[in-house]
Amino acid sequence: MSRSRRLLPAAAALMLLAATGASAQDYPSKPIVLIVPFAPGGFVHAVALMLSEGMSKTLGQSVVVTNQPGANGIVAANAVAKAAPDGYTIFLPTASILTVNPHLYKNVQYDPHTDFAPIGQIVNTSNMFVVKSESGIKSFKDLVERARARPEAVSYGSSGAGSVQHLAGEALQQQGKVKLMHVPYKGIAPALTDVVGGNLTVVFSDASAIPHVKAGKLTAIAVSPKRLDDLPGVPSLAEAAAEAGLSGYQAPTLWYGLVAPKGTPPEVIAKLNAAMSETIKRPDVRQKMTAAGATPSEDTSSQFFASTIKADHERYGKLIKDLNIKVE
Structure with missing residues (x-):
């Protein structure tokens, strides 16, 4: 094999690396799709709209909210896991989508640890039992x-x-x-x-x-x-x-966060995290979230969110096993 032919793979790799670096540096150059896994009208959708407005200003590109409901978030999560890891598709999952679904459903085609790149945790929300x-x-x-x-x-x-x-x-x-x-x-x-x-x-x-x-x-x-x-x-x-005589009864906690497909360049994740964090820290956004009974995340780092996903995935897996919960 000639020396020039041997150098071709290395040259191609360098060109790909350079292209990736350039695209990350220029990011974003077109609108970003923010996928919400539930129908419009709930608090998840409201949070997505807050992020869309704030992140669009920070990034200089539109962040477009797209609702993709179905199968407790599995439809949306499966789609995001297969999306191009270029930063133009991001996902707003709830705790159950990443930490509960994988323990219960056979049709889950995503792994919460290997198919998504955590961007950051947005909010912890209060939960309540309500009746007519x-x-x-x-x-x-x-x-x-x-x-x-x-x-x-x-x-x-x-x-x-x-x-x-x-x-x-x-x-x-x-x-x-x-x-x-x-x-x-x-x-x-x-x-x-x-x-x-x-x-x-x-x-x-x-x-x-x-x-x-x-x-x-x-x-x-x-x-x-x-x-x-x-x-x-x-x-x-x-x-x-x-x-009610049920001391010790606890309900699972709820949080929302942002993730991207695994393989999204770290520089892009960092830009998305910065835009998300800046939005959450705005007084008007914090006031809206707090008024709705939610607590904006104090630690918005991708590292903290990754550790939260891991810990809750293990915790809910044990709960599901202990309660012998099954879905049809």
């Missing part, structure tokens, strides 16, 4: 007692089978020795609509429920992990569960 205000259920204890008196007549909604809301309901059935009917939705917003309409008994919701509570359409009977300044009369889940 005219339901006659005034407390968490009332909910448990009704479920015991009328097995399977109490229905609870979630953003999908295997979501953290689903885990909360399964854990309540196990610890409370009650029978509940699980109704999965393509996002929390349609579940809340059905509670307001009287077609569903209860939802373990994220901050999306707060406007309905303030409007008097829904009653919050417990919030997790602690009381909210915005809803001072609502007990924490620990307090409410203890009153």
Whole structure:
């Protein structure tokens, strides 16, 4: 083999490296697609719109929100995992998509550790059990007692089978020795609509429920992990569960973050992280998130988010195994 022919692979590699460096330096040169795994109307969508507005200004390119609901986020996650790792497709997953789904579903085609590059954690959101205000259920204890008196007549909604809301309901059935009917939705917003309409008994919701509570359409009977300044009369889940005789009952926590397909250049991840972090630190964005019962992440580094994904993946895997939770 001639010396020039032997040098061809090395030259090609150098050209590819140079091209990657140049593209990362020029990034972004076109609009970025931000995929949201649920239907419009919920808090996840609201957070995406906040990020879109702020990151677009910082990056000098439009960040376009695209909703891709289905199968508790699996449809969107599968698509993002296969997307080009160029920084023009990013994803806003909830905790369950990266840390619960892989333990439950056979049709998950992504690995949370090897198919995504963490950009940063956005927010931790408070969660609450909410019921229709005219339901006659005034407390968490009332909910448990009704479920015991009328097995399977109490229905609870979630953003999908295997979501953290689903885990909360399964854990309540196990610890409370009650029978509940699980109704999965393509996002929390349609579940809340059905509670307001009287077609569903209860939802373990994220901050999306707060406007309905303030409007008097829904009653919050417990919030997790602690009381909210915005809803001072609502007990924490620990307090409410203890009153119902279920001391120790805990519901999974919810967080949202940003990831990109694995292989996205580190320089691009750094630019996206900086734009995300700058947006979250804006006083107006923090005020909106806090008013909605959410806590903006104090550590927005990609390293911290990667460690959070790993820890919660292990924790929920153990919970699912201990509770013997299965999905059909």
